[in-house]
Amino acid sequence: MKISRKLGEKSTLNRIYEGLRTVSPGRVKNSLRVGIGDDAPDDAALWRPRAGYETILTCDWFLEGTHFLANRHPPEAVGYKCLARAVSDIAAMGGEPRCYLLSLALPDARSDKWLHKFLNGLRKASRVLECPIAGGDTTRRDEILINLTVIGEAPRGRAILRNGAHTGDAIFVTGHLGEAQYGLHLLLEPLKRISPTDKRLRKHFYPKPRLAAGLWLANHGLATAMMDLSDGLSSDLLKLCEASGVGARIEEQRLPRVKIENKYSNKFDATELALHGGDDYELLFTVARKNVGRIPKTIAHVPLTRIGEITPEKRVVLVRKHGVATDLENKGWDPFR
């Protein structure tokens, strides 16, 4: 047959790749030798790792109905967030993202306007995070399925893991906790329809992986353990403690909590949101006591807040404002619960 005949798969793929490859590839351009698009039609990408660096590999599901709702989450936000949250796993190691692979399954009804907007959001994240597309796989499906693989790098031996916390270490977080969950609650309010451009939705729709803070901590060798807060502090701090074989005590009054408007103060509790709210993509990290003074107040305008300390007993304790200490219940997000 004639080569010029349009293939279904190829034309869909081409639209996707054309929609994504205009990203300014930034400093990684030269390391991505074979990427995607008409001039790179291979099934796999070729990527040139930097000498003296280790490769960080992470992948993330982002599924309609499980991780987002197609009738509530704008396609731009779905595109932006699917990459941003995967890149957060790179930030959590103190690394830098280099490129990503997009696996996308779409219903026919989503392959026009929805896809266009989704690609806009994804392209924006790709530009902001300096993480160009390297490849992917697409297929047709009755629901929107997304899987992102992100490739990052950290200098050899510098990546920060979650298993290095020691008794006496101070516990820090970046940013404010519970903001994304607050936005999600407002989004799902049955009575009022919130505008998708409402400021209070920004963190839920367009999370900011804390790359600058993670990188600074890795470069200065100051964090003994680190991870990102994706499922909620009560769930994620527990994971860090389990990995490190330690416990923790955190203080309610130190928590950098989401600001709740007065009219919602009866409905939402800022402490509950800060403790159990998911999707913030802030960093949780520990610092040896002797180094606490070297931690700045902010990195790239993001506040760093000391919220407690690592303890030898294998439990996570919350000290309430009035001084009473209780075991912190794990109420973060868990897809299997």
Place this chain on the structure above:
Amino acid sequence: MKISRKLGEKSTLNRIYEGLRTVSPGRVKNSLRVGIGDDAPDDAALWRPRAGYETILTCDWFLEGTHFLANRHPPEAVGYKCLARAVSDIAAMGGEPRCYLLSLALPDARSDKWLHKFLNGLRKASRVLECPIAGGDTTRRDEILINLTVIGEAPRGRAILRNGAHTGDAIFVTGHLGEAQYGLHLLLEPLKRISPTDKRLRKHFYPKPRLAAGLWLANHGLATAMMDLSDGLSSDLLKLCEASGVGARIEEQRLPRVKIENKYSNKFDATELALHGGDDYELLFTVARKNVGRIPKTIAHVPLTRIGEITPEKRVVLVRKHGVATDLENKGWDPFR
């Protein structure tokens, strides 16, 4: 709360990882610095690339209902095949697989016996292909969703792409074509139930990525272009030609076709299966005319067969046994058609 409390996600994850990490990591052991399991609880993996090599990145959907049928495909075969077909993209560049990431979404009803058998199959592929697990993501879902990312390596500048074919190059394939499709047809026969251990299903269930042949061709610098046959020769040869800006002429009588049993000879046409059958995961490659004599008859017991040549006209022509040449219709697999 007490650290010892079992988390839903964690226990499911642990089962998966325990089920996979016993793989003999072979020569890649030292390059996977942080992998998966209790002693490596991070969300991302750390992998150490080899000096002088480029990294090959590829990902693949493998979805219930689209790529396999849960009531026809044994879970062992699903596990084996999801990795083998993704590794085939590494073979297609002449590279070697190093590690993989598994994204798995499962219904509750599949998280016991089905999962156990799936992991057995996946572990077997991982061992055979010397490709250990590095990480992944799991969630709950009402259908089985699988996405595999495979990381491979090839010496710098040695990877074989699909865009290098020139007019006059000879076209080769490995193995026999149409075997997987023949197996699929027998599997889907409505009247008879075929045993899952039937030899004729082997290639459809347990494909063999042609790593040895791909590596040999890359090491000897003999293939001008290469790709794997996943969607069928008529579809994939077209892609190779489009990528290279050339056309092709292949001869029916040279095709290494599947053997059809006599009792099915009225039902199935070996040439049709060889031309359009998907899932063979054989290699399709081109060789400059002057080098054709250097191509061995077999590599690692897999036959290499010359089936035609690259032409300047941008069309793919099939020369039938009786000498008549026709444009080859693209009837391979396309999820968007």
